[in-house]
Amino acid sequence: MRETFTKGMARNIYYGGAVFFFLVLIGLTVDTVKSIPKTDNRENLSEQVVAGKYLWEVNDCIGCHTLLGEGAYFAPELGNVYTRFGKSTDAIKGFIKSRPKTGIPGRRSMPQFNFTDEELEQIAQFLKYVDGIKIARDWPPNVQG
Amino acid sequence: MKYESQGIAKMYFIAAIGLFVGQILFGVTLGLQYVMGDFLFPAIPFNVARMVHTNLLIVWLLFGFMGSAYYLVPEESERELYAPWLAKLMFWVFLAAGVLTILGYLLVPYATLAEMTMNHLLPTMGREFLEQPTITKIGIVIVVLAFLFNIGMTILTGKKTVITLVLITGLIGLAVFFLFAFYVPDNLVLDKYFWWFVVHLWVEGVWELIMASLLAYVLIKVTGVDREVIEKWLYIIIAMALISGLLGTGHHFFWIGTPDYWQWVGSIFSALEPIPFFMMTLFAFNVVNKRRRDHPNKAAVLWALGTAVMAFLGAGVWGFLHTLAPVNYYTHGTQITAAHGHMAFYGAYVMVVLTMISYSMPIMRGQKAANERAQVLEMWSFWLMTVSMVFITLFLTGAGVLQVYLQRYSETPLPFMVVQDKIEIFYWLREVAGLVFLIGLLLYVYSFFAKGKEVEDIGAAVTS
Ligand code: HEM
Ligand code: HEM
Ligand SMILES: [Fe+2]
Secondary structure (H helix, E strand, C coil), X not given: CCCCCCHHHHHHHHHHHHHHHHHHHHHHHHHHHHHHHHCCCXXXXXXXXHHHHHHHHHCCHHHCEEECXXXXXXXXXXXXXXXXXXXXXXXXXXXXXXXCCCCECCECCCCCCCCCHHHHHHHHHHHHHHHCCCCHHHCCCCCCC | CCCHHXXXXXXXXXXXXXXXXXXXXXXXXXXXXXXXXXXXXCCCCHHHHHHHHHHHHHHHHHHHHHHHHHHHHHHHHCCCCCCHHHHHHHHHHHHHHHHHHHHHHHHCCHXXXXXXXXXXXCCCCCCCCCCCCHHHHHHHHHHHHHHHHHHHHHHHCCCCCHHHHHHHHHHHHHHHHHHHHHCCCCCHHHHHHHHHHHHHHHHHHHHHHHHHHHHHHHHHHHHCCCHHHHHHHHHHHHHHHHHHHHHHHHHHCCCCCCCCHHHHHHHHHHHHCHHHHHHHHHHHHHHHHCCCCCCCCHHHHHHHHHXXXXXXXXXHHHHHHCCCHHHHHHHCCCHHHHHHXXXXXXXXXXXXXXXXXXXXXXXXXCCCCCCHHHXXXXXXXXXXXXXXXXXXXXXXXXXXXXXXXXXXXXXXXXCHHXXXXXXXXXXXXXXXXXXXXXXXXXXXXXXXXXXCCCCCCHHHHCCC
């Protein structure tokens, strides 16, 4: 690097740049938190949905599936599964309930979690809530997720 | 080794390598489960194997960072470590926490683990990469705080160099952003938004500071190039890392229910993120070309140059590939993501830790560099692992391109599982490359025990 570009200048760019863009990130975060009530479907965030989210977490569903495109890539996207299953929570519950205990020979298969009917309803309601979140450009591109 | 307490790094590095082997064993297990879906089912379902794979990665990288800091900071600060006993104690605490957590994943169903560890009191489990029970997370915080205290006091009471200041800034950032792992709101959009404050601001933010400072340290040692030059590079690299990477977080806020402007902010700033990685490549080659001595540790020089190149390819090139919103619309959450994740993590953070180990381990074992045969074997393992990682990335990219086309782009999109069957061949090829990676890793481990002719100490005249 040129002699005219000194270490001191490099250091100032570092401190100045870091502080400035960190503040901008905080600013945009505040704005985001303020604007998401328009999109985040919070009006449907019922107690049932919250319980469903907890079940989603403590069974590590994200370890196989993506949810809004984040997670693992081993099993289908579930952010739009409610739509894919014909807007039917019963279809979702039926699917989860009917997973064979010992899997499907030679194929990927979802574990049997032995959920109670109440828990099944909570998970299905959680997935329905996620499907209701308004995503830019209506991602995913099509119903296959 | 100038200061006795630097030797504490050795136990950290040995643990790191051991856990690395575990990580890769589970990696090849996952790869097999991709093509033989019932492999180990239901004993070890895919999600369990996956969290073992990714959590071992994170834990061993943390061991690697801590070991590196314990080795580097006393020497730079020109004093013994502030509290060597604390570093040793925390080693065992961290190892116990890590091993117990992994055993927990493997021995009981995850939901049972959540119950056993009273997750409901402060629910933090079940998010990607942050699957650890809350109690483990608290353990990590304690270990990291003790570590920061130790390193921080050593720096404060010793000589301060640009390298140690950048390193400690990165490490403090690591600790601070980890705190977002404890914030799990019910609202999924908020949950996802702040989850990235751990994941993105780690790998595309503060970890880059850690990486750049470790690389700079090793380069000073093996080339003897003037500090002034190196420090200027270091500042400008980390400046670019934060200028691009902080707002670059926006490339994760395209499709999670956050405002539309993130598509612009995220695309523009993350498109700049390859710059610091490219500068690291320029930096490494420049400094090695201007070297004032030929260090007898050829393997360490190879790792240092390899880190710079592979980090640029994995993070810079493969990151840029899918970071613009119109592209990411199609590639988001596909095998393209997995391809990038692998090469970036390997190229940047795995390799920088292996660079530090390569440079410091011989010195901690009382040599300037490992014997000739050991170095040759280590360099073979470098090529085996690095080339197979390139192939893993290429095969996953192939799988990803087809997946995007068949599932998201074509006129008649096919269901996910149908597409997975059609691209199976790429997963088989990835598995083969993964096995070669494993062989390379085993050779790497073996190289530490290989006997051979001791290297002549060419660099002995210039001691530093
Ligand atoms: C040092 C080497 C490796 C590193 C740093 C690494 C890192 C990672 C990371 C970060 C993930 C999460 C991926 C993401 O979310 O995008 C992952 C997942 C995975 N890794 Fe590795 N890995 C390594 C080696 C391997 C090897 C050798 C194999 C097997 C052949 C493997 C197979 C997998 C599989 C199948 C997944 C799951 C992807 C999914 O969710 O569908 N990994 N690894
Ligand atoms: C060493 C640095 C980096 C590492 C270790 C890394 C690692 C990762 C990992 C593991 C993921 C997957 C996260 C998940 O599971 O959802 C990811 C996602 C992503 N990374 Fe990186 N990355 C790095 C740098 C970069 C850079 C420099 C760029 C851009 C130029 C980039 C662009 C992206 C994008 C756009 C995604 C989202 C992919 C999606 O939509 O599915 N990354 N990265
Ligand atoms: Fe990112």
